[in-house]
Amino acid sequence: MRPRGARWRARAGLRTRLLLAFLLVAAVSAGTTATLTYRKARTAILEQAQDTAVSSFRERVSDMATPLPIEPQSLQEQLRALARQGKPHPWVVFAEYGSIRVSSGTSPVSTVITPQLRRAALANPHGGFQRVEKHGEPWLTVAVPTVFRAGKTVRPTGLVLYAVMPLSDEEANVRSMVTAARDGALPGLAVAIIPALLAARSVLRPVRDLRKASQSMGRGRLDTRIQVKGGDELADLARTFNESAIALERSVGELRDAEARARRFASDVSHELRTPLAGMLAVTEVLDEDAARLAPDTAAAVRLISAETGKLAVLVEDLMEISRFDARAAELNTDEVDVAQTIRKTLTIRRWTDPDRIVTELPDGIRARLDPRRFDIVVANLVGNALRHGGAPVTVRLRKAPEAHGEGTRLVTEVADSGPGIRPEVLPHIFDRFYKADSARTRSEGSGLGLAITLENVRLHGGTIRAANGPQGGAVFTVEIPLTGGEATGGEVRK
Amino acid sequence: MPRVLLIEDDPSVREGIELGLRRRGHEVRTAATGEAGLTAIQEFRPDLLLLDLMLPGVNGVQVCRRVREGSQLPIIMLTARGDDFDVVVGLEAGADDYIVKPARTEVIEARIRAVLRRIEEPGGRPAVELHGDLAIDRAGLTVAKAGERLALAPSELKLLLYLTAAPEQVFSRQQLLEQVWEHSYHGDARLVDACVRRLRHKIEDVPGSPRYIQTLRGFGYRFGPL
Numbered sequence: 001m002r003p004r005g006a007r008w009r010a011r012a013g014l015r016t017r018l019l020l021a022f023l024l025v026a027a028v029s030a031g032t033t034a035t036l037t038y039r040k041a042r043t044a045i046l047e048q049a050q051d052t053a054v055s056s057f058r059e060r061v062s063d064m065a066t067p068l069p070i071e072p073q074s075l076q077e078q079l080r081a082l083a084r085q086g087k088p089h090p091w092v093v094f095a096e097y098g099s100i101r102v103s104s105g106t107s108p109v110s111t112v113i114t115p116q117l118r119r120a121a122l123a124n125p126h127g128g129f130q131r132v133e134k135h136g137e138p139w140l141t142v143a144v145p146t147v148f149r150a151g152k153t154v155r156p157t158g159l160v161l162y163a164v165m166p167l168s169d170e171e172a173n174v175r176s177m178v179t180a181a182r183d184g185a186l187p188g189l190a191v192a193i194i195p196a197l198l199a200a201r202s203v204l205r206p207v208r209d210l211r212k213a214s215q216s217m218g219r220g221r222l223d224t225r226i227q228v229k230g231g232d233e234l235a236d237l238a239r240t241f242n243e244s245a246i247a248l249e250r251s252v253g254e255l256r257d258a259e260a261r262a263r264r265f266a267s268d269v270s271h272e273l274r275t276p277l278a279g280m281l282a283v284t285e286v287l288d289e290d291a292a293r294l295a296p297d298t299a300a301a302v303r304l305i306s307a308e309t310g311k312l313a314v315l316v317e318d319l320m321e322i323s324r325f326d327a328r329a330a331e332l333n334t335d336e337v338d339v340a341q342t343i344r345k346t347l348t349i350r351r352w353t354d355p356d357r358i359v360t361e362l363p364d365g366i367r368a369r370l371d372p373r374r375f376d377i378v379v380a381n382l383v384g385n386a387l388r389h390g391g392a393p394v395t396v397r398l399r400k401a402p403e404a405h406g407e408g409t410r411l412v413t414e415v416a417d418s419g420p421g422i423r424p425e426v427l428p429h430i431f432d433r434f435y436k437a438d439s440a441r442t443r444s445e446g447s448g449l450g451l452a453i454t455l456e457n458v459r460l461h462g463g464t465i466r467a468a469n470g471p472q473g474g475a476v477f478t479v480e481i482p483l484t485g486g487e488a489t490g491g492e493v494r495k
Numbered sequence: 496m497p498r499v500l501l502i503e504d505d506p507s508v509r510e511g512i513e514l515g516l517r518r519r520g521h522e523v524r525t526a527a528t529g530e531a532g533l534t535a536i537q538e539f540r541p542d543l544l545l546l547d548l549m550l551p552g553v554n555g556v557q558v559c560r561r562v563r564e565g566s567q568l569p570i571i572m573l574t575a576r577g578d579d580f581d582v583v584v585g586l587e588a589g590a591d592d593y594i595v596k597p598a599r600t601e602v603i604e605a606r607i608r609a610v611l612r613r614i615e616e617p618g619g620r621p622a623v624e625l626h627g628d629l630a631i632d633r634a635g636l637t638v639a640k641a642g643e644r645l646a647l648a649p650s651e652l653k654l655l656l657y658l659t660a661a662p663e664q665v666f667s668r669q670q671l672l673e674q675v676w677e678h679s680y681h682g683d684a685r686l687v688d689a690c691v692r693r694l695r696h697k698i699e700d701v702p703g704s705p706r707y708i709q710t711l712r713g714f715g716y717r718f719g720p721l
Contacts, residue, residue, distance in 0.1 A: 274575055278597035279507030282515040285600045289518075313597045320575075331579060335668055335684055336713040342681075349679050369713075372669060376681040 014207065015200045022196030026189050034181035042174045046131070049088055049170050054129050054142050056087040057163045061144040070097045070159060079104040082161070091163040098158065110164050112139045121145050121160045131167070138167040206234040210241060222249040267323035273316045280309045311447075318449040322433065325456040332371045332460050339366045339375075339411060340398055346379045347396070357392040358383070366400055368411050368483055374457040378465075381454040382415040382477045388446075390417025390475050403482065410463075413479040421469035430467045431455045497611055498522045500541035502532035502558065503573065504550050508596070512545070515600030521607075529553030533561060536568070543607055546590070547573045548581045556581070556588045563589035569610045569649045586689035591650035592676060593686075609677035610649060624659065627721045629698060629707065631659055640698055650675070651694045654687075658708065658718035667715040691716060 060082055079093040083104035086093075092105040094113065101108040112132045120128035121143035129142040146159040209226050216224040224245060226238040284306040291299040291306075324330045340362035352358045379396070386394040397414040422430060429435045434448040458465045463481035470476045499521050503509040506527075513523045524539045526532035529550045536544070544562065548555035555572060562568055572585045572593040582593055591610050594603055624631045630639045636652060638645045647655065653675050658666070666674075672682035691710075695702045709717055 271575070274597060275505050276507055279505070279509075279511030281597040282508070282511035282600050282603070285515055286518055310599075316597075329579075333684055337667075337669070345681070349681075373681045373683065 015204060018200040018203065019193065019196045022192055022199070023189060026192035027185070030185035030188050034178075034185060038174070038177055038181060041177055045170050045173055046167065049167060050129065050131070050140055052088050053086075053091075053140055053163065053165050056085075057091070057142045057161075058127070058144050060085055061146060061161050064146070070100055072100055072102050075100075075102045076104070079161075082163075086163065086165060089165050089169065091165050094162040094164065096160050096162070110141070110162060112164055113141050113143075113162055117141055117143050117162075118160070121162075122156075125154065125156060127160075138171050140165045140167050203234065206238060210238065213241060213245075217245060217248075222252055263323060263326045266319060267327065270316050270319040270323060273312075274320070277309070277313050277316055281313050284309050315447040315449075318447040318453060321453055322449055322456065325453075325460075330456070330460055332374070334369045334371050336367055336369050337372055337375075338364065339368050339370070339413075340364050342370070342372055342375060343379050343396060343398060343413070346376045347383065350380060350384075352383060352387070357387065357394065359393050359395045361395065361397040363398060366398060366411065368481070370461065370481070371457075374460065378454050378457050378479060379413065379415070381450045382479070384446075385450065386415050386417035386419075386475065386477075390419030390421075393418055400483070401480075409483045411481045411483050413481075414476060415479075416470050416474055416476040418472075418474045421473045422467060422475045427467055427469075431465070496520045496522060497542040497607065498524070498539065499543050499545055499607065500532065500535055500539055501525045501545040502527075502529065502535075502550065502555070503545070503547040504528065505547075508547075508573075512600070512603065516604065519600065519604055521604075529555070529558045532558055536562065536566075541568070543569045543571065543611060545571050545573060545594075545603070545607075548585055549575075556584050559585060559588040559590055563648065567646060567648055567652075571606055571610060582683075583685060583689065586686060587692070589648050589693065591648055591690075593683075605677075612677070626659055626662070626719065627707065628700075629659075631656070638698070645697050647697060648693070650686075650690050651697070654690050655694060655698070655708075655718075658716065662719045663717055665711050665714050665717045670715065687716070 064078060064082065075095055075097075079095055079102060083091045083093045092103060092110070094101070094103040094105075094108075094110045096118075103110065112134050114130060114132060117128055117130045120130075122145065125145060125147060127142065127144040129140065132139045132141055140163075142163040142165075144161050144163075146157045146161060147154045148157050206226075206229075213224045213226050222245065225242050228235050228238045228242065287302045287306040291302045294302060321330075341364070343362055344360070347353060347358060347360070383394055383396060395414075395416045397412075397416070399412050399414075400409050401412050402408075403410055431451050431454075433452045436448065455465055458479050458481065461481045463479060465477065465479045468476050468478070499516060501509060501512055501516075501523060503512065503525065504527050509525050509527065513525050516523050524535055524541065526535045530553055532544075532546070533553070535541075546555050546558055550558070553561075559570055559572070562570060570590045572582070572590045573596055574582055574585065574593050575596050585593065592606055594606055622634075624633065628641045630642075632638070633656060636656075638647055638652065638655060654671065657671070657675050668684040668687040669682070671687050672678040672684065676682060676686055678686075691708055692702075695705050695708055698707050699705045706721065707718060709719070711717060
């Protein structure tokens with residue numbers, strides 16, 4: 001399972017991407033429209049101003065009588081009159097004639113007139129114009145050479161007049177258009193968020209449904225289905241999910257049925273074997289007693305039957321026990337006991353009391369809620385195995401330990417032998433049913449279910465069991481059973 | 496040697512157990528059905544009943560109830576491990592002990608002796624003890640409540656005698672199993688619980704809030720204090 005944060009990020013990611021895509025489209029279309037409109041309008045505004053200025057300046061200049069020779073004083077008067085008639089804004093008019101520089105303004109020479117324009121004015125009798133930018137201010141400069149007509153010939157007089165007009169009003173108009181475009185585009189983008197969110201939601205809802213359904217399936221609820229709405233790709237996905245879920249449910253159901261049948265079969269077989277065994281086991285004693293009086297071969301056969309009947313009874317009993325675990329029919333009949341005392345009793349009943357063979361480290365006063373019969377089976381199986389497969393001395397240790405995660409304490413029971421230990425390749429299978437660590441080992445030593453039953457009994461107590469090899473060699477089996485709070489305090493009460 | 500009546504429907508089990516017990520000197524009568532068994536009880540007058548729980552027709556639990564209606568005959572159920580529910584039902588019906596099949600004859604015989612022993616060995620105290628309304632005659636092995644004699648099954652009587660021998664002392668269920676039922680230490684505690692329930696039903700004024708046999712949660716049972 002992924003952490004909550006990552007899940008949230010993933011969901012936000014899809015939504016964010018959808019929103020960004022929507023906004024990008026909206027921004028690009030708004031931007032393109034605004035740019036095109038702006039460029040057209042700007043050109044129109046500037047050209048209009050420019051045409052007005054150029055044509056009216058030309059008209060004024062041609063109407064002006066040029067008194068020769070050039071008299072700066074009177075020329076300035078004329079220039080001022082010209083400047084006042086400026087269209088669409090007042091002009092500043094400059095005149096250049098040879099080395100004479102006169103203007104209608106304060107400075108006799110303009111700073112915005114370029115040499116390029118001067119050359120154009122001299123070359124072309126119609127003059128020229130130019131848009132110039134100076135210190136961020138746009139200017140229109142118009143040059144018109146004065147001419148005198150002698151009959152049909154037109155000749156330049158050498159006097160060139162320049163009109164310089166600021167275009168800041170036009171520029172302000174254009175700028176306000178840009179502002180208007182921006183002010184229109186921003187709400188547009190904001191409004192675009194709403195359909196974007198709606199679209200994201202309509203995409204994300206099926207995605208969320210799908211996620212919930214998958215989680216539910218993962219938790220084992222195989223009957224989970226998604227409600228299919230509409231006919232888009234997501235609905236197709238939901239439909240596919242449902243179909244897969246049906247197929248999965250069916251095959252899992254078949255597997256479960258097969259497994260249940262197999263388990264029931266094992267259980268039934270054991271049940272059926274038990275009745276003839278009950279009769280046979282009751283008479284083994286008779287066989288054993290009378291075997292001495294029989295012919296040697298017959299006696300051997302009779303003893304064999306008697307011995308194997310006993311083993312068969314153990315095997316059938318173990319099979320019954322394991323099928324009860326498989327059927328989850330095993331019950332825990334708990335009682336509060338002194339654990340050390342319980343373990344000692346287990347050892348005493350089986351006559352495992354020789355201090356050379358069994359070493360115990362069993363502190364008194366640890367009380368726990370256990371099923372004494374099942375705990376007895378656990379300890380007896382482990383000690384019995386240790387004595388058979390390992391080697392004496394076998395150490396049985398008991399202690400309380402804090403829980404690895406969270407509060408509470410565990411009851412730790414350890415059975416260690418002094419044998420050669422368990423081979424590493426065998427360790428993972430040690431709790432398997434009918435697993436024989438050594439194929440050469442005879443099966444007379446047990447049903448092959450002892451450790452599997454031990455494992456199930458520990459699990460039934462909510463505990464764990466693990467097998468390992470100790471530092472000095474020798475196998476170590478560790479059983480850990482949780483002690484809940486109530487039982488831990490019970491340990492304080494002494495009788 | 497005790498006379499044993501075995502009610503068991505499976506012929507090989509019936510024959511095997513009969514053979515084993517007879518070899519050990521018991522006088523054994525067998526019956527294949529519950530009905531035949533109930534008739535045999537009248538004729539044979541057994542000391543103990545070995546009763547298979549799974550019987551065709553009248554089943555073991557029903558036989559157990561019928562016997563308990565008018566008799567304190569010791570009853571040991573024969574059951575199969577895994578038939579947990581049947582064990583509980585059988586114990587509630589009044590069985591004194593149970594044996595899991597398949598079992599060796601020595602195990603069956605040991606259980607028979609244990610169940611019978613407490614009848615044959617009285618507590619050893621003279622006279623009649625009085626505990627509240629209960630009058631316990633250890634020599635005559637009878638218990639009366641407010642002058643009225645109670646019909647207690649052998650296990651119930653033995654448990655009551657054991658608990659009243661040391662009033663107010665707490666016994667764990669495992670201790671009781673060892674002392675009263677002579678089971679090894681890790682016996683089935685449900686034997687004790689079922690027997691206590693039956694006993695309470697007979698001796699307590701209000702079985703739901705017991706006065707004579709009290710439970711100490713986590714520890715066990717004790718008699719009194721009254």
